[in-house]
Amino acid sequence: MKSLFCILSILFLLTACTSKSEKSLMESFHKESQYHKHLLRTEKLEINRDQQVKVLLTATYLNEDPLKKKEDERFVVGIYTEDFEDENTTEDSKDHFTITLNGKKPKFTKKISKDAPQAKNISFVSDWTKLYYLKFPHSKSEKLKLRFKNKYYGNGVLQFYKKPRYVLMKKKSIF
Known part of the structure; x- marks a missing residue:
């Protein structure tokens, strides 16, 4: 007992x-x-010049279930540009950039603070990063290409997928 x-x-x-x-x-x-x-759902892009990072771009795809809901494609994009002196560069040319998704311009763009509701739970946010909330028209494609272009710094592409990447990969034969 x-x-x-x-x-x-x-x-x-x-x-x-x-x-x-x-x-x-x-x-x-x-x-x-x-x-x-x-x-x-966050991707990072570095644009280099003379072996130095000049632009650090991070983008987070915000759509929860993109295959079931036919809603606008939403992103929070953070852009950090290095401040340096160059007589050929004006502040406008450094800040002027375009972002497209599969070749289409955003239908809504808003500069937001790091305390904004859209930026909540977003990684890679610093005091020096400029944050933007972007909405693009709905895309039927399962692969999304977010393209950054700047006359001075150059361009780069971030790729996002509506399905997990392993689903889109081709099976390789083990024989």
Whole structure:
């Protein structure tokens, strides 16, 4: 009888401790899950000149379930440009850029702060990055190409997929 009481007491103590830690772990997981979902849909691009990074562009694809919902393609784009002195460069030429998605211009562009609701849970946000919220017309394509162009710095492409990448890869024969 004593052994049964000891076993039940130990089980009760372990269960009580586990539930408290489990609850805090679950709260932490749910709090950070949106951040990790956004991180999976974030791409980074560096544009170099003279072996130095001149533009760091990060873009996060915000659409939750793009294959089921036929809504606008939404992105938060962060652009960091290096400040340097060059007599051939004006501030306008450094800040003037175009971003297209599969060749189409955005139908809505808004400069946002890092505290804006759209920027919540976005990775790679710094005080020096300029953030933009962009909406593009819905695209039926499963592959999205976000193209950055700047007269002074050059251009680059970020690729996003509506399906997981492994679904789009061709199967290779092992024989």
